[in-house]
Amino acid sequence: MDTPLGSVLYITLGCAKNEVDTDRMRSLLTAAGYEEAFDPQDADIAIVNTCSFLTSATSESIETTLELANEVQDGVRSCPIVMCGCVPSRYGDDLPDELPEVAAFVKADEEDGIVSVIDGVLGVERKIAAYIPQVKRTVEGAVAYVKISDGCNRFCSFCMIPYIRGRYHSRNAESIISEVRDLVAGGVREIVLIGQDTGIWGTDFADEDTAEASPRNL
Incomplete structure (x- = not known):
């Protein structure tokens, strides 16, 4: 495709796991x-990937979104805002009424559908290619984060991660290794494995897999 369909501004808030999610959407x-x-x-459209594990993080996400809305409303071109990640996952159906400045909301577990969302907001009519969900993640630079798990089983009073991301679930070793190989082939030289609790990676696998499941084996 020679002529871009549009230009997308990416703003990422919160932890390294959100950076990985933004890389994937990009x-x-x-x-x-x-x-x-x-x-x-x-930009023709902006994506704000939000954080909400603490009250202060939620406030920062909303303030950043509203500041962006104020910045673009008097711009030369229209720039609708799409809010992604933890804030939509946490507050769901309450957001459209509370944040009319935002054109669309995408929960953390729905981000693989970002192409359809952006197409819809910008009025692009087409059938999404079947290969799109299989696109390899790319990053710039020599260092990359790789998520090995998501969610958390520790219901700490100050943190909302279990409610936003669900129970702890390990990513299978095959998919992790495949992503690492792709990143290295693309020029990455240092991989940082991340998760809410990397020390228990693999403990939620079936019994026959548990013996080989440890971050060291990766």
Whole structure:
């Protein structure tokens, strides 16, 4: 696709796991024909990937979104905002009424459908190519984070992760190794394995898999 369908501004808040999720959405949208913008005034649409594990993180996510809305409302071009990640996962159906400045909301576990969401907001009519969900994640630079799990089983009073991301679930070793190989082939030289609790990775696997399940074996 020679002419980009539009330019997308990416704003990521919170932890390294959100950076991984943004990388994934960027890779999907790039494969689908969108280019990246680095300034709100140059963007056709903006994605704000939010954090909400603490009250302060939620406040920062909402403030950042509203500041962006104020910045683009008087711009030369329209720049609708799509809010992704933890805030939509936590507050769900309450958000459209509370944040009319936002064009669409995407929960953390729905981010693989980001191409359809962006197409819908921008009025792009097409059938999404079947290959899109299989797009390989790409990053810039020599260091990359790789998620080995998501969710958490520790219901700490100050943290909302179990309610936002669900119970702890390990990613299977095959998919982790495949992603690492792709990243190394793309020029990455240092991989940082991340998760809410990397020390218990694999303990939720079936019994026959548990013996070989440890971060060291990865």
